[in-house]
Amino acid sequence: xxxxxxxxxxADVLRRNPGEVEFHQAVHEVLDSLGAVVxxxxxxxxxxxxxxxxxxxxxxxxxxxxxxxxxxxxINRGFRVxxxxxxxxxxxxxxxxxSVFLGTIKFLGFEQTFKNALTGMPIGGGKxxxxxxxxxxxxxxxxxxxxxxxxxxYRHLGEYTDxxxxxxxxxxxxxxxxxxxxxxxxxxxxxxxxxGKGLTWGGSRVRTEATGYGAVYFVERMLARRNQSFDGKxxxxxxxxxxxxxxxxxxxxxxxxxxxxxxxxxxVVEENGIDLAVLREIKERKRGRIADYAKARGxxxxxxxxxxxxxxxxxxxxPSATQNELNGQDARTLLKNGVKAVGEGANMxxxxxxxxxxxxxxxxFAPGKAANAGGVATSALEMQQNASRDSWxxxxxxxxxxxxxxxIHDDCARTAEEYGAPDNYVLGANVAGFIRxxxxxxxxxxx
Ligand code: NDP
Ligand code: 2IT
Numbered sequence: 001x002x003x004x005x006x007x008x009x010x011a012d013v014l015r016r017n018p019g020e021v022e023f024h025q026a027v028h029e030v031l032d033s034l035g036a037v038v039x040x041x042x043x044x045x046x047x048x049x050x051x052x053x054x055x056x057x058x059x060x061x062x063x064x065x066x067x068x069x070x071x072x073x074x075i076n077r078g079f080r081v082x083x084x085x086x087x088x089x090x091x092x093x094x095x096x097x098x099s100v101f102l103g104t105i106k107f108l109g110f111e112q113t114f115k116n117a118l119t120g121m122p123i124g125g126g127k128x129x130x131x132x133x134x135x136x137x138x139x140x141x142x143x144x145x146x147x148x149x150x151x152x153x154y155r156h157l158g159e160y161t162d163x164x165x166x167x168x169x170x171x172x173x174x175x176x177x178x179x180x181x182x183x184x185x186x187x188x189x190x191x192x193x194x195x196g197k198g199l200t201w202g203g204s205r206v207r208t209e210a211t212g213y214g215a216v217y218f219v220e221r222m223l224a225r226r227n228q229s230f231d232g233k234x235x236x237x238x239x240x241x242x243x244x245x246x247x248x249x250x251x252x253x254x255x256x257x258x259x260x261x262x263x264x265x266x267x268v269v270e271e272n273g274i275d276l277a278v279l280r281e282i283k284e285r286k287r288g289r290i291a292d293y294a295k296a297r298g299x300x301x302x303x304x305x306x307x308x309x310x311x312x313x314x315x316x317x318x319p320s321a322t323q324n325e326l327n328g329q330d331a332r333t334l335l336k337n338g339v340k341a342v343g344e345g346a347n348m349x350x351x352x353x354x355x356x357x358x359x360x361x362x363x364x365f366a367p368g369k370a371a372n373a374g375g376v377a378t379s380a381l382e383m384q385q386n387a388s389r390d391s392w393x394x395x396x397x398x399x400x401x402x403x404x405x406x407x408i409h410d411d412c413a414r415t416a417e418e419y420g421a422p423d424n425y426v427l428g429a430n431v432a433g434f435i436r437x438x439x440x441x442x443x444x445x446x447x
Contacts (some may be wrong), residue, residue: 002028003035005045011056020103022323025112027054029355033430036419042267047446049438056080056109057090060302061102062152064130067143068137077101078149080128081382082162083109084404086440089160090126091116091376093167093196096145096174098133099245106216107323108167111144111347112376115369115434118408121380126162134169146177154185155177159192165379166196171242186333191386195379199391204382206397207375212246212345213398214445215318216364217405219343220254222364222425223316225413226339229254238262239321240290241282241346247318248276260312262321263290270301281288310366318379320345329354335361344368359424370412370429377404 002010012025038045064076078101082090092112095104107125113125132145145181158164166175175196197203206213216230233256238246240263248258257273268274268290278296282288294303307385310317310330317339319326320362323346331354334342341364346352348368350358358365380402385391392400416428 003032003038003173005038006031006034009050009054010342012051015105016055017275020106020350022107023103023110025352026107029109029352029426030114030430030434033427034434036421036427037434038383040419042351045078045436047442049441050178052441053084053434053437054110056081057085057108058084058221059102059106060156064132064145064148064152066141066148068141076130076132076145076150078128079105079132079265080153080156080162080164081105081109081126082439083125083127084113084437086437086444087117088122088124089158090162091123091165091379092125092127093129093165094170094174094178095127095129095167096132096134096169098131099130100131106187108347111369113437114430115373116376117433118370118429118438119373119377119380119404120407121377121400123163123376123380126164126213127167128164129167129170134171134174140175141175143177146174147181150178150181152183154182157182157193159190160214162225163192163379163383164194165376166242168241170197172196172198172203174221189208189345192383197382198328202382202386204378204385204397205392205394206401207378207382208242209246209249210378211243211312211375212248212320214377214401214405215243215320215343215345216254217374218366218371218403218409219316219318219341219364221406221409222343222366223341225428226364230316233257233315233340234259234313234317235318236260236309237345238267238309238316238349239319239346240279240293240326241321242373244318245276245280245283247320247345248274248279251274251316251318256316259314260309261290262309264321265289265291265310266303267307267312268294268297268301268303269312270297272300275404291427304409310334314339316341316343317348318343318345321349322346323348324351326350328352328357330354331357335363339363342366343371345372347372355426359426362423364423365425367426369433370408370425373408374405377401
């Protein structure tokens with residue numbers, strides 16, 4: 001049950017955004033945490049502040065026509081939801097996946113607003129993408145799609161306005177094609193308009209690794225509060241994309257053993273630990289499948305088609321693929337198998353029922369908007385380097401990332417304690433993020 005002041009706000013969100021179930025879910029989770037805030041500081045419930053936070057500043061939907069390799073015209077739908085710019089230019093990734101619709105982008109933009117606030121950096125929240133399916137498309141098709149997408153989107157962007165980056169289905173290759181088209185359309189080499197760029201054309205060291213590394217730093221700090229570490233721990237990671245790969249890399253560096261990872265077609269278990277070099281070769285270079293990885297590894301690796309990776313016993317679980325990929329039943333399985341910590345690398349990968357099960361059980365649970373903030377934080381470091389026409393070393397950039405993740409962790413822990421729920425990082429993240437955005441919005445007036 002939501003607080004009585006918040007219930008009508010949520011009812012309005014349901015009425016105004018029909019069918020956008022992930023957006024409803026994300027809003028409900030934040031409003032659930034805000035009950036404690038409006039009880040303590042009733043002024044936050046005034047001036048329609050919370051209502052304004054739930055309504056994007058601007059939503060852009062556009063046609064993306066392109067020609068495939070057979071000469072056929074294809075039509076996709078493009079989106080950019082500019083959610084909140086109280087703290088800085090809209091900032092957040094672009095997702096290319098066939099499941100994308102307005103509700104997906106709205107949920108991601110809403111989450112992004114609080115995540116970006118938690119980083120303490122001057123970035124507002126936004127998200128975009130398309131229902132384009134990059135799977136099986138040639139490099140030329142990807143380029144033509146990205147160029148067409150940017151031919152409309154460019155007019156809504158700018159280093160002081162809105163700065164996209166990657167997300168599912170969008171990595172350095174796609175950012176390159178979009179940056180090229182932006183440069184061509186505007187006749188400006190405006191490095192700070194996109195992040196996740198390549199190192200030779202304005203990118204930052206550590207941005208590729210940042211989300212996965214950051215999530216592991218967060219969980220490491222959380223474990224340390226219970227005098228534990230990754231050393232010797234069995235870990236499972238879902239997904240096998242950007243976030244998953246660099247989560248695996250950092251866990252291994254810290255002495256943990258990652259025994260399973262997955263993609264949308266199944267999972268692989270390897271008791272001796274996933275071989276990162278082989279995984280990277282297959283996923284990053286060949287753009288292959290987890291089944292190909294299992295085949296390449298031979299007898300030591302078992303591929304389970306369409307199974308649940310959460311059935312594999314582990315000390316730590318890091319869901320790093322997509323929203324609602326870990327449900328209540330999966331949570332109970334993990335708990336039964338003795339999981340000690342769960343860290344969300346993806347955005348909203350655990351269903352509300354799963355989150356409740358983890359919180360009730362007293363294990364450590366790191367919510368995505370805090371744990372996966374390392375990616376966007378390093379994007380903000382990329383913007384800083386672009387603005388000063390500078391380029392930092394790997395070591396210096398990674399040290400900044402580690403410091404930011406530790407400070408996000410400590411902010412969440414401190415806020416949770418202040419609100420009488422120590423160790424509830426969900427409450428801590430939602431409240432700490434909300435207060436930053438809310439304070440800035442109040443200062444800027446009713447706009
Ligand atoms: P990638 O495209 O690199 O990888 C996505 C992975 O998740 C793939 O293994 C993919 O499998 C799997 N996956 C995607 N959609 C589904 C689905 N509907 N069902 C099952 N599996 C799926 O994306 P990222 O690693 O960048 O993103 C992963 C998550 O992390 C997302 O939630 C994203 O929003 C979040 N995130 C990303 C950040 C970044 O910097 N990239 C920053 C913060 C959060 P398959 O190949 O079979 O589709
Ligand atoms: O969900 C996310 O935080 C991202 N996809 C990264 C956003 C960014 O602007 O780097």
